[in-house]
Amino acid sequence: LLELAESGGGSVEAGGSLKLSCLVSGQTYSTNSVAWFRQAPGKEREGIAIIYNDDSSTYYGDSMEGRFTISRNNAKNIVYLQMNSLTPEDTGMYYCAAAFVVARNYPPWPAFTYPGAGYWGQGTQVTVSS
Numbered sequence: 479l480l481e482l483a484e485s486g487g488g489s490v491e492a493g494g495s496l497k498l499s500c501l502v503s504g505q506t507y508s509t510n511s512v513a514w515f516r517q518a519p520g521k522e523r524e525g526i527a528i529i530y531n532d533d534s535s536t537y538y539g540d541s542m543e544g545r546f547t548i549s550r551n552n553a554k555n556i557v558y559l560q561m562n563s564l565t566p567e568d569t570g571m572y573y574c575a576a577a578f579v580v581a582r583n584y585p586p587w588p589a590f591t592y593p594g595a596g597y598w599g600q601g602t603q604v605t606v607s608s
Contacts, residue, residue: 480504480576480597487572487602490564498559498602500574510576510597512557513590514548516604518570525587526572529557530579537586564606571601 486498500512513528525539527548536548547560557574577596579589590596 480506480510482574482576482597482599484572484574484599484602487604489605489607492565492606492608494564494606495560495562496564496604498561498572498574498604500557500559500599502555502557502574502576504597506578507555507576508552509578511579511586511589512550512574512576513586514546514557514559514572514574515587515590516568516570516572518567521570523573523591525585525590527559528579528586530582537584539585539587561604564604566606566608569604569606572604573601574599 481503483501511530514526515523517523526542526546527538529536529548529550545563550557575590575596575598577590
């Protein structure tokens with residue numbers, strides 16, 4: 479059983495940066511990959527980035543790489559999402575999720591979004607003003 483808690487969201491002006499944190503609690507942290515998702519008002523949830531548990535390799539969703547960087551600190555059980563050059567289109571609720579990923583399929587998001595497949599945090603709000 480895992481528990482995830484996001485933090486670091488807030489309000490920022492366009493062009494600014496935020497760094498989100500996802501604290502993962504539980505005995506199986508090391509065997510789970512972690513991903514970040516976001517959902518804007520009126521839009522579907524979209525995957526941002528994943529970091530795999532075994533080799534810390536990463537994968538980014540469409541148009542995410544370059545401005546977003548995912549990383550993890552295994553000593554602290556925290557996964558980060560550094561977000562730069564933010565625009566109002568980045569406004570939304572940001573979630574982290576953990577799942578035991580067996581096969582690396584692309585895109586990897588169904589490993590987390592399939593009902594019952596992953597553990598999710600409550601989300602942290604990011605608001606970017608123009």
